[in-house]
Amino acid sequence: MPQPIVRTDRLLLVPLADRHLDLEVGLDSDPEVLRYLYGRARSRDEVVTSHAQRMSLAGRVDGLGYWMAFGSDDCAPGSTPPADEGEGTFVGLMMLPPAHGPDQPHDPAVSDLGYRLVRRHWRKGLASEASRALLRHAFDTVGQSRVIAQTMAVNTGSRRVMETIGMRYVRTFFPFWDDPLPGTELGEVEYEMTPAMWAAQCAAST
Template structure:
């Protein structure tokens, strides 16, 4: 893996099959197409595309062919804690890309970015995302409930938080 910079600050990451780089205005069409897919948004509330432009969100492209796979989030929350997130086109689900990108960001954060803890959340019913978090080394910390104005199907089961500390990561 090749990396540069610190998490969330103009850093690109290369994995075996992916190139991750900060999302920018040239990615708006790809973002809009990704967020227009009902399968992708099944467990998510829509947000304006502008929310994703900036240092905390990274566009993911296949190295072979350059196709837009989706995006990864590695957003500093303060005190050495970052939030890991990802959103991929369904055609790329089940190929290990989410795990590959997530692990690369975690490694970079813990080795060069001053990160002490990585957290991630999803709906309890989002089994695919929970599997990715577990494959990235994160462990279930808690299940909690949020009162949503317009709850999504499955929200009655709550949200889950997963986390991994630098100490835990170093022991693996």
């Protein structure tokens, strides 16, 4: 099962491909976007390496991987997603690869939810909107047993998205960093969604 194109109320999510590399480079050129990941902008060479790793991960479990999100210029409430990525404005990178980090279970039935948006599209509810669609895909189509999301404890914006979409706090943990960012002393947090939680959430919304 290849990664599908996913549509939400305002977004078109297209599986990541080599043609998207320049958009990834532009996204990672904003140090604020990477404040809680790297604490700085990344070079093109660094992004090229990350792109290759993402493309490799996307082939490990059918249906899982990375998506590029496109929307209208302002993605205002009531706007509609573009019919094609060439007709839309780049919004960000949405992630649902198999869990693979050093502090994650290496289980093909567990995936890792993430999101990285162009700064001008922050605080519009787009990360939550896209994340709900990917959770639906994870449980209703791929059949995952668990979806996790991790971030720095001080990253209140990302944690707000996790809580908004109904994920449950699991733990705080303290990985070792060679070059720690400000706030790492407070640890990393992990949230989760399970099939039972997702089913209850869907039932409550109908």
